[in-house]
Amino acid sequence: MDGMDGQRTERWTADQVLALAPDTSSREAGAGLAAAAHWSGTGSSGTAVWGSCAGSGGTPYQAVADTAGPAFGCSCPSRKVPCKHALALLLLWAGGEVGPAAHGGGRPDWVTEWLDARRAREEGTERGERGTSGGDREAARRRAERRAGRVAAGATELERRLADLLRGGLAGADREGYGWWEETAARMVDAQAPGLASRVRELGALAGSGGDWPSRLLEETALLHLLARGCLRQEALPGPLAATVRSRVGFTVDSAELLAGPTVRDRWLVLARHDTAEDRLTTRRTWLYGEAGGRTALLLSFGAAGRAPEPALQVGLGLDAELAFHPAARPLRAVLGPGHSAPLPGRVPPGVPVAAALDRYARAVAGDPWLDAWPVVLASVVPIPGGAGWQVADADGSDAVPVVAGGAGAGAGLWRLAAVSGGHPVTVFGELGHQGFRPFTAWAGTDTEPVPLTV
Amino acid sequence: MTTTWAELVGTALLGTGRRGGTPEELLDAAALAVARRRAGVRTAAAGARPATAPHDPRPPLPEAARRRLSLLLADRSAGGGGGSRRGAAPNLAELLPQWLAEADARGWAAPPELLPALLDAARARTDLRPDALALAGPRGLWLAELNADWRFALRAGAPGVVPDTGDPGAVRTLWEEGLFAERVALLARLRARDPVQALELLRSGWAAERAEDRLMFLDSLREGLSLQDEPFLEQALADRSRNVRATAAELLSALPGSALAARMAARARTCVAWDPTAGRIGVEAPYECDAAMERDGVVAIPPAGRGERSWWFGQVVDAAPLATWRERFGGRTPEEVIALPVADDWQADLHAAWCRAAVRQGDASWARALLGPAPAPSTAVSPVGDPAKLLSILPAPERAEWVARFIAAHGLSEAFQMLAVCAVPWAEPLGAAVVDALDIARDAGSYPWSFSGVMGLAERCMDPAEADRAAPLAAVPAESADTSPGAGAYWAEAFQRLVGTLRLRATMLAELA
Secondary structure, eight states, rough: OOOHHHHHTTTHHHHHHTTTTTSHHHHHHHHHHHGGEEEEEEETTEEEEEEEOOOOOOOEEEEEETTTTTEEESSSSOOOOOOOOHHHHHHHHHHHHSBOOOOOTTTHHHHHHHHHHHHHHHHHHHHHHOOOHHHHHHHHHHHHHHHHHHHHHHHHHHHHHHHHHHHOOOGGHHHHEEEEHHHHHHHHHHHHHHHHHHHHHHHHHHHHHHSSSSHHHHHHHHHHHHHHHHHHHHSSHHHHHHHHHHHHOOOOHHHHHHSSSSOOOEEEEEEEEEEEEEEEEEEEEEEETTTTTEEEEEEEEETTBBBBHHHSOOTEEEEEEEEEEEESSSOBBEEEEEEOOOOEEEEOOOOOOOHHHHHHHHHHHHHHOOOOEEEEEEEEEEEEESSSEEEESSSSSSSSBBOOOTTTTHHHHHHHHHHHHTOEEEEEEEETOOOOEEEEEEEEETOOOOSSSSS | OOOOHHHHHHHHHHHHHOOOOOOHHHHHHHHHHHHHHHOOOOOOOOOOOOOOOOOOOSSSSHHHHHHHHHHHHHHHHHTTTSSSSOOSOOOOOHHHHHHHHHHHTTTTOOOOOGGGHHHHHHHHHHHGGGHHHHHHHHHHHHHHOGGGGGGGHHHHBBBBBBBOOOHHHHHHHHHHHHHHHHHHHHHHHHHHHHHHHHEEEEEEEGGGSSSSHHHHHHGGGGTOOOOGGHHHHHHHHSSSSHHHHHHHHHHHTTTTTTTTHHHHHHHHHHHEEETTTEEEEOOOOOOOOHHHHTTTTEEEEEEETTOOHHHHHHHHHSOOOOOHHHHHTTOOEEEEEEESSSSSTHHHHHHHHHHHHHHTTOOOHHHHHHHOOOOOOSSSOSSSOOOHHHHTSHHHHHHHHHHHHHHHHHSSSTTTHHHEEEESSSOHHHHHHHHHHHHHHHHOOOOOOOHHHHHHOOOOOSOGHHHHHGGGSOOOOOOOOTOOOOOHHHHHHHHHHHHHHHHHHHHHHHHHO
């Protein structure tokens, strides 16, 4: 136990290591292998940690991790990154069971080779990103023009299709099956407008989905019409709103370009992290709160099947770093720029009562009508479990919002919220919108330890 | 635009072709209305708030232990892997019971955010319930009341559900109105605190209880059994239910000072006597099972294949106080009595009955005598009765010592039951004997899965401080001609898991300190 006190600040906790796992099974396999008995030749120097793990075969697997990336390598055949061996190695290291290598020559050759190869790759990528020549720029401009033309044609076609749909009436929409929606979505994909395509597909899922589906379908159809209109009349819109329209239609912004522009430096508290897996892609949302400026930011990152998206920022940490916000009517999405120091535990974020939080969503939606929800911190609220649906209510007063159900493991997360509260007021971060509140993280009373609700 | 939303939806459903207007006008109006509706979302009226959870005075778990619990619970929810070969990784689900017991003993409170997973674990595994619910504490019960899936927690008699046994009114109310499990739990707690009061409670409505309930309640008198229970038990010998009568008789025979024990002693003395001319014990088994014997719990009908007289004889002798024999055989010690020759073929019956009597009466000196010294390697393994049961009466160090010597002489194949009754963690000589025996089994060319039961026990029960003893065996040995093909790697894996589990347990327990 005395080893705990002497722990160096840059060493991670086991939680941080486990958060890197691409899925539950690697998480458990990693935890199972994190015993010194399985390992030999372990060591660390600088940001590198390495060791050999005895497997079922004859040759042990050589695993190495660079905690600065973080990046991982292993000689095992697993396609998962990090694999269970890399996880186990880092767990050992987190537990203080990997000693530093003897000064200088302690690092084995295979580790050095891996580190060098990785550094070379990184430098190569950076050069590739920066070295755009004048000729390339002209070609890129022409490509952008061609795409803008296609998207505009797509939006025009969408408008025509929507008009046809409304002329005939939505009453038949659920009977037509997915045919019309799928066909229209495919046309939008051809028109290089993925944002329009995915909205069309969501419309298709709404038709005949039970309850008051005609009302919901009309809402979303009208918003899609508004987006197509906005897309066709971009020049007439104020700059930020035009940027919002462009990003919702599916135009992307280059991160490096954004970071080259103005950035916001603050101590950013990691409010929540949530991964959603769709098809072969995992999307990670990380919400940050600027302790000095009071701004909330959303980082989006993606990982291919079996890989955990990066960065893996630990909920509750505070990072002194620069963010570049995507231009938008209500800027929220941002890119993480350079950090200025090692992350330290953050504070409990300040929050507002339920009514004030709804006002924030209202103001946001006035600027960006396509917003379904806005990130808010509710302070001094009590979760109210209910068979028909949960609520989150002000501890003092009678205001409440319904809790949005759904999503994998949402039930377990809500019970965790109730357990953390124990009927007492808590601080909760979540997304608040017209459908209700979706909690992501809770802080109990004066306790500064955040409790993730969605993992 | 004064059209209502409902009108817009109506038009959209039927189509502008029938309702008039253009689709563009309809969509424009709807888009404006949606933005207005969304920006104007109001708060709802709060429903009934849950009561606040009672304060839990226990200190919160240390950080490392909290993470450990989270991992142990996560492994459980993954379902664990079955199969005879479990790989080299420790089986975390098997460590959860030990972790929970230790955390309870240390008086920690469960972290609130892990309560749902803890309650789910207790729901799935009844063996975890007492410790898991104790750890969950008042907030766990508060939470369980809100979720129908966790209702079991309210019935399991966890502390907090059962009222303070010092409050006679609450005790009376629960006893009269509670669910069966709540009443059993109440009786057990009261019995541990005040045996006489528990007995009074039981007597109060005894005749009205259902037969299977009477049986369970009677069973709870084992705890703190004394002669003060005798009048009640004597009454129960006349119970309507045969099982209740049998249990009452068994409890009375465990009280050597009871009248039933004295009646049995008188019967036993007519059956067993010293025959001075032949220089051996003569046995005269009962010729009938009369009504008085049946009332004292002797079962008249033997199981198939068993002779009536030997069946009755066994029941009479195992219910008689063991002190009877010292007196009957001229003050001889148990060892001396057991060494006496027995006439005809009665020795096995007589010794088996003495074993059952020793277990029932908790008589360590007789158990020790009946077990004898651990048999030498050359002799066949034929201890009388059930050695595991006799061992369970001996003091823990003596038990471990005996089993260690047994294993050193005879290996592991017959040791599983005996190991299972040894106190955890195993005393040092026992751990050493088990590791040595496993090493010998490996060298003899056995496969490790023949020993998976003992391996699993060793992982859970060996003293974690002895991990180093097994560590050298975790290396993969070179294959030689006399080992089974591939067995070396499997053995190494099994030992790796043993060492890994022991080290993990050491860490786990240290985190809870």
